[in-house]
Amino acid sequence: MSSELSPIDKAKFVAAKQASSYVEDGMKVGLGSGSTAAWLVKCLGERVEKEGLKIKGVPTSSRTAALAREVGIEVISLDEAKWLDLTIDGADEYDGNLNLIKGGGGSLLQEKIVATASDQMIVIADASKQVETLGTFPLPIEVIPFGWQTTKTLVEETLIGMDVLGRKVTLRMNGDAPFYTDEGNHILDMHLNRIGNARQLSLIVNQIPGVVENGLFIDICDVVIIGFGDGRVESRDINEGSVEEDRIEFVETENLFADLND
Numbered sequence: 545m546s547s548e549l550s551p552i553d554k555a556k557f558v559a560a561k562q563a564s565s566y567v568e569d570g571m572k573v574g575l576g577s578g579s580t581a582a583w584l585v586k587c588l589g590e591r592v593e594k595e596g597l598k599i600k601g602v603p604t605s606s607r608t609a610a611l612a613r614e615v616g617i618e619v620i621s622l623d624e625a626k627w628l629d630l631t632i633d634g635a636d637e638y639d640g641n642l643n644l645i646k647g648g649g650g651s652l653l654q655e656k657i658v659a660t661a662s663d664q665m666i667v668i669a670d671a672s673k674q675v676e677t678l679g680t681f682p683l684p685i686e687v688i689p690f691g692w693q694t695t696k697t698l699v700e701e702t703l704i705g706m707d708v709l710g711r712k713v714t715l716r717m718n719g720d721a722p723f724y725t726d727e728g729n730h731i732l733d734m735h736l737n738r739i740g741n742a743r744q745l746s747l748i749v750n751q752i753p754g755v756v757e758n759g760l761f762i763d764i765c766d767v768v769i770i771g772f773g774d775g776r777v778e779s780r781d782i783n784e785g786s787v788e789e790d791r792i793e794f795v796e797t798e799n800l801f802a803d804l805n806d
């Protein structure tokens with residue numbers, strides 16, 4: 545395989561490649577966002593081109609939509625699809641119960657809606673995303689711009705008394721300006737370090753006026769496929785309680801790697 549790829553990129557690729565084999569002809573597939581999900585979209589594009597795979601993809605961000613179209617995947621809206629067979633997405637953290645923190649790329653709202661509207665959600669990740677307890681990665685929450693500073697204060701007050709270690713809340717920036725999501729909202733990042741009760745935190749935060757959604761995905765993910773830099777993949781299925789191991793051959797897909805390095 546291409547020697548320019550870092551072990552972490554190889555790990556992301558093999559996870560994505562393995563997940564792409566879950567996709568069958570005729571499926572409606574939710575396409576996640578972020579660098580790992582981008583590999584997935586490329587892998588699916590390769591199957592569309594080489595095998596004539598026929599799928600309809602529902603992207604979770606404008607970036608993923610552009611990439612999906614570029615690689616030849618038919619893109620439809622969630623309203624057109626109504627319900628999906630499968631969503632495959634990356635994550636910022638996953639724990640032993642396959643609960644997640646997502647939203648590092650700012651697409652958590654569409655990602656959560658799409659994943660929830662799917663029969664199955666598969667997360668693809670490298671092993672660095674695995675944690676014992678969620679919260680090392682700052683938890684993103686999407687808030688509407690109107691009165692966001694008041695919303696931030698309410699969020700900070702809500703954190704008092706919650707089972708968390710840190711309470712710092714910051715507005716996500718894009719250079720000197722606030723970051724805007726595809727929905728025209730802002731992101732507040734909650735630096736909590738450890739989330740003792742993720743289910744409770746998710747419910748409480750979502751009740752604060754101004755909060756649209758948070759990046760905790762509780763009981764949504766069914767399978768996590770973990771990639772390793774040496775080509776190994778490990779699939780953990782929450783429903784079957786099973787762990788399966790496999791290995792992806794790099795050699796056949798060197799052209800794809802070249803594309804992905806662009």
Ligand SMILES: O=C(CO)[C@H](O)[C@H](O)COP(=O)(O)O
Binds near residue numbers: 577635636645646652
């Ligand atoms: O939730 C996300 C975007 O909102 C991404 O899936 C998450 O940030 C992981 O990204 P990457 O695969 O680049 O590490």
